[in-house]
Amino acid sequence: MKTLLTNALIIPMKTEGESLRGDIGIDGPHISFIGEKPDTFVPDTTIDASTMLAMPALVNAHTHLAMELMRNYKDTAPNLHAWLSEIFPIEDKLTAKDVLTSSRLGVIELLQSGITLFNDMYLFPESTAIAVNEAGIRATLGLTLFGDLASSKQRIREREKLTDAAIAASKGRIRLDIAPHAIYTCSKETYQYGHAWAHDNARQMHTHLSETKKEVDDCLKEHGKTPLEYLESIGALQDLPTVLAHCVYLTESEIQMLKGMHISVAHNPSSNCKLASGIAPVATFFRNGINVAIGCDGSSSNNNQNLFEEMHLSSLLSTVLTGDIAGLTPFQTLKMGTINGAKALGMDKKIGTLEVGKEADIILIDLNKAHLTPLNDPFSALVYAAQASDVDTVFCQGNMVMHKRKVLGLDQELVQKEVESCWQDIQGR
Ligand SMILES: [Zn+2]
Missing domain, CATH: 3.20.20.140 (Metal-dependent hydrolases)
Structure with missing residues (x-):
């Protein structure tokens, strides 16, 4: 499975102040490239990330x-x-x-x-x-x-x-x-x-x-x-x-x-x-x-x-x-x-920064928000202004696990109902 994220504002988190506008290729679990898509990379899925900031999860x-x-x-x-x-x-x-x-x-x-x-x-x-x-x-x-x-x-x-x-x-x-x-x-x-x-x-x-x-x-x-x-x-x-x-x-x-x-x-x-x-x-x-x-x-x-x-x-x-x-x-x-x-946690060789060859744990943050406008310094924006609810899409080990805030592996509505009834039950024990 190959996924292409296009035209994102990318914060690799390797060097202070480093950001770039470009594409990210995900091939299986790994980051295949960052920046310009090589002709040899043919994606199965493409996501337009032009209004998104991409950073390590x-x-x-x-x-x-x-x-x-x-x-x-x-x-x-x-x-x-x-x-x-x-x-x-x-x-x-x-x-x-x-x-x-x-x-x-x-x-x-x-x-x-x-x-x-x-x-x-x-x-x-x-x-x-x-x-x-x-x-x-x-x-x-x-x-x-x-x-x-x-x-x-x-x-x-x-x-x-x-x-x-x-x-x-x-x-x-x-x-x-x-x-x-x-x-x-x-x-x-x-x-x-x-x-x-x-x-x-x-x-x-x-x-x-x-x-x-x-x-x-x-x-x-x-x-x-x-x-x-x-x-x-x-x-x-x-x-x-x-x-x-x-x-x-x-x-x-x-x-x-x-x-x-x-x-x-x-x-x-x-x-x-x-x-x-x-x-x-x-x-x-x-x-x-x-x-x-x-x-x-x-x-x-x-x-x-x-x-x-x-x-x-x-x-x-x-x-x-x-x-x-x-x-x-x-x-x-x-x-x-x-x-x-x-x-x-001993995982820094695998994840934690966006680098070619590392596993693709990537989040896309929706920048099309009043509280993120104007963005100015993206590092400041992420610490002082961004909200968890701005996270739009999440990849873990190359798999998309959340898209447009919907967690794909679980039924959120059902889980919330089950938690409510579980808590009632515990209090009655
Ligand atoms: Zn504790």
Whole structure:
């Protein structure tokens, strides 16, 4: 299958300021050319992209997709820990079927925000994997651990087997990673076992870290170490690509520690604001060469999967925090949402920029909008003015998975109805 996108405003996201007007050829899963169509390229489908901006699809580096069910629920909790005490009893009632229903809604929302890869941490990853395949999207699904070693071992054994078939069917679009929830919900042995499993199976780790001041204070009291120092001291970060979600309270010495490690930070600005957690020092991370990606977190602490909103907020918060608009440029903010996310998940050789030979994860943004007129600087426009609803068409691994905002692999109306009735059912249990 060959697809031709004609006359688009193209932002490859390789170099600051680089944009061009031209065509893009997609041949099977790959980008075949960018710029001028060679005579040898004969497309099966042609899309007129003359009113569109083409850029790499976005990467959501931290979420809990099936929390769509608890959207706009218990929003008055004053902080993360009070909120978790409201959410955990609901999660205890969830079944694999609930998570499938909710994940279907989640993948629709992700695609409608221009996201083709998400880094998930939730229960029943085998259910989310089914929704991922139905939508034709990509995911690194964190096999989520809580509590002690025995329950973690059992969870890994069960979930790994249950997820096998969906991973085999995904054409490399799904990877099962390990995701110990946090230092205050997992034992030392759970982290160490999860680390060994990921290390032995060439996977990544994904965990929450330094999200609140309480987490840091409690860790100092219990272990005499900050959360990052604690994880490092128990060997949970050794030689393992890891995504640390939040990192609001990293100290200067922790930032220096991160420089020598294979670790990326997933910044979650909406969630950190909503739960009064704080503002992560993103400009400082950038200045120290740390790879910073961006996540939406779950839809019950955000309350959506809109990465355009997260990029906008990241930029505003960084300026408020530092008093310096130059600390995080629009290009750097867009990198957080694209190539840095791909790098955080070990996918930067495949996706994250528009380059010949990479897999075609491309979004087309409709520029024919009042709030995008005049466009002037397209990088500024994408960070400060664009909305998720401007994403018109999405390609993932060369396949068109959304066109004119319709997600092609799922029936949105039906999914929304099923989520409504699923949520009613859960509340009655
Ligand atoms: Zn989270």
